[in-house]
Amino acid sequence: MRAWDTEAVRCALRLYLVMGSVNTTRDPVEVLHQAIAGGITMFQFREKGTGALAGEARVALAWRLRKVCSQHRVPFIVNDDMELAVQVEADGVHVGQGDADAALVRARIGEGRMLGVSAHSALEARRAVQAGASYVGVGPMYPTRSKADAHAVLGPAGVAELRAAGIAVPVVGIGGIAPDTAAAVMAAGADGVAVISAIAGAADVRAAAAQLAAIVSGEQA
Numbered sequence: 001m002r003a004w005d006t007e008a009v010r011c012a013l014r015l016y017l018v019m020g021s022v023n024t025t026r027d028p029v030e031v032l033h034q035a036i037a038g039g040i041t042m043f044q045f046r047e048k049g050t051g052a053l054a055g056e057a058r059v060a061l062a063w064r065l066r067k068v069c070s071q072h073r074v075p076f077i078v079n080d081d082m083e084l085a086v087q088v089e090a091d092g093v094h095v096g097q098g099d100a101d102a103a104l105v106r107a108r109i110g111e112g113r114m115l116g117v118s119a120h121s122a123l124e125a126r127r128a129v130q131a132g133a134s135y136v137g138v139g140p141m142y143p144t145r146s147k148a149d150a151h152a153v154l155g156p157a158g159v160a161e162l163r164a165a166g167i168a169v170p171v172v173g174i175g176g177i178a179p180d181t182a183a184a185v186m187a188a189g190a191d192g193v194a195v196i197s198a199i200a201g202a203a204d205v206r207a208a209a210a211q212l213a214a215i216v217s218g219e220q221a
């Protein structure tokens, strides 16, 4: 299990696909292959919402997606479920303010994995870092239809607030991000953008990932 130092985490956050079976009408494994070909730098398995898989079917999909990420050396993160993350040898876990306590998750997954924590303020971000977070996810940047219980829209100012408060850990913006808004999230101080529908819902997944990859790397306006 490779250790995830700050700069490795920062690089991984660049273009972060978050997806579960409910976020696409296609085979999630094929969507992940296409997204990797387009240039995503990290993947999060987020199997939740109406129609989400459960039990053995959920674990089986997690393993299938985990193996694709391993083949391409793309970090694989499990959302919410630290036991599933350990079971499928994930590179990390992401938890929100309403999930398991970040310090407990850090203790369970060990120091060799990434721990992502959602934050909606500098105070929450500071507490997350103190609990052992490798990165913080800040959102929603814009209105989103992919998370029914999303907090009030923060906008890129939510990222700028953390940086102004001296939060230096890797930060990824999430929520409603699309090609016409990704640059603003980066300009506000994010190390990357996390998306569901802009890639998983695209007609051409590979092209959508490639376009966002070019934007976050500064190669395309």
Ligand SMILES: Cc1ncc(COP(=O)(O)OP(=O)(O)O)c(N)n1
Residues within 6 Å of the ligand: 016, 018, 044, 046, 048, 079, 080, 094, 095, 096, 097, 098, 099, 116, 118, 136, 137, 138, 139, 147, 172, 174, 194
């Ligand atoms: C990278 C990233 N940032 C934020 C979230 C949201 O996590 P959470 O607040 O726990 O909400 P759910 O995704 O669990 O509905 C995330 N998953 N990933």
Ligand SMILES: Cc1nc(C(=O)O)sc1CCOP(=O)(O)O
Residues within 6 Å of the ligand: 018, 118, 137, 138, 139, 140, 141, 143, 144, 145, 146, 147, 150, 151, 174, 175, 176, 177, 194, 195, 196, 197, 198
């Ligand atoms: C998973 C998630 N977390 C959010 C947060 O605000 O913490 S918004 C969100 C959904 C992101 O999906 P899309 O890119 O389709 O808007």
Ligand SMILES: [Mg+2]
Residues within 6 Å of the ligand: 079, 080, 094, 095, 096, 099
């Ligand atoms: Mg959660």
